[in-house]
Amino acid sequence: MTGAAGRPPAVFLMGPTASGKTDLAVALAGRFPFELISVDSALVYRGMDIGTAKPDAATLAACPHHLVDVVDPTERYSAGRFRSDALALMAEIGARGRIPLLVGGTMLYFKALKDGLGAALPEADPDLRAELEARAAVSGWPALHAELAGFDPVAAARIKANDSQRIQRAIEVYRLTGRPLSELLDQPAQALPYRLIELAVQPPERAVLHERINRRFRMMLEAGLVDELRRLRAGYALDPALPAMRSVGYRQAWQFLEGEIDAAGLYETGAAATRQLAKRQITWLRSWQGARHFDSTRPDLVEAVSAWLAERLSE
Known part of the structure; x- marks a missing residue:
């Protein structure tokens, strides 16, 4: 399936944290020949399941997500590496006659993929x-x-x-x-060789998103986020300066384990940090050119997005 100038399609599904991107992506994968690529700077880490809201094993088995569980939490994963990995996966997906659907909220990764990162940068030393x-x-x-x-x-x-x-x-x-x-x-990068179909989902009311964020972070704590971090600290040589440990939720859980905040502080600071993350993601989306925005709370979201995608894919 190709579109303008013979370029194959690729779909970007963007949105702030807790906006329902994953559920929508899984539903769409059941209707279109999509393969999912995660665009999330935290889901790349093995063992970080609860605090990243990683899809459960049943969901990943039924609808595999590429670029989930690809590095240990002691490693660093950059926007440049994401672009390289994503481009390779997109080519493989296209060769299978399928369409890459890139879903997540790490807007820097989306930008790196779409606009490039200038000249090739050296590997870490x-x-x-x-x-x-x-x-x-x-x-x-x-x-x-x-x-x-x-x-x-x-x-x-x-x-x-x-x-x-x-x-x-x-x-x-x-x-x-x-x-x-x-x-x-600042050097120009090679153009992305795909016809991009870009959409974003989020609730129209900020208060709705905040309530979702608060509820989800509370559920993460109840599901054992602190114990998950204890296991990670026992299994890996971690320190709080590592990118994985600076992720929202894990940073606050680390402070709790170090006795810097109590249980109430853990919830308050973790939920607040997640709301700040969502605010930054929304700021990115406001300036993002070319994306079609959908209300993630509408009851017919899957049908509305599916109809819109069907039209775009047929062009």
């Missing part, structure tokens, strides 16, 4: 990263941020002084390539 982490342990990440500003002021202006992951990556890229990260990212 473990030795260099260890050196930078050791320096930060002594002088602090703000000091390394100041160093970054000396050779890449554009990147430094975009990165907060305590954002260890992005500071580390920007310095790493400069040390490995001799060129500022901002310069490399």
Whole structure:
């Protein structure tokens, strides 16, 4: 199935956390020749099931999701790696005569896939990263941020002084390539070789989404989020600076285990952080060009989206 200029279709299904994206994607996969690719920076981690609202085993067996459980929580997974992995999977799905449906809420990953990341960036260098982490342990990440500003002021202006992951990556890229990260990212990328069909779902009332978020985070706690983190800490050499452990929910559960907050604080800060995440996702979606927006609370959502998709896929 091909469309404009012979390009095969690919579907983006976007939306804030707790908006019902997964249920909709699974329903659509039962109606169209879709294969699902997860676009979620937390679902990539093995063992992080409760706090990521990972689809259960029965759902994954009936409707497999690519890019779920692909790395250990001690590893780092970047937007660049996502783009590479997603493009390879999309080609494989197309070769099987099926259509990739990319579903999730990590808007940076969607943007990286759609718009590219500029010039090819170097792979992570473990030795260099260890050196930078050791320096930060002594002088602090703000000091390394100041160093970054000396050779890449554009990147430094975009990165907060305590954002260890992005500071580390920007310095790493400069040390490995001799060129500022901002310069490399600004280079044009190869166009995505797909005809994109983009949609977004969310409740029209923010209060509805907030109630869903609060209820879901409470259910995560009742399902054993804290015990899940205990198991992860026993099975892996984790620390709170790892991207996996900075994920919403796990960061707050870590603070609880360290005695920094009590049970009430865990719920309040975790739910609040999730609401802030949803707010950022909605801000992305407001500026996203080309997406058709649907009310995720409408009772005929699956039928409405299916009808719209059928028209787009036939073009």
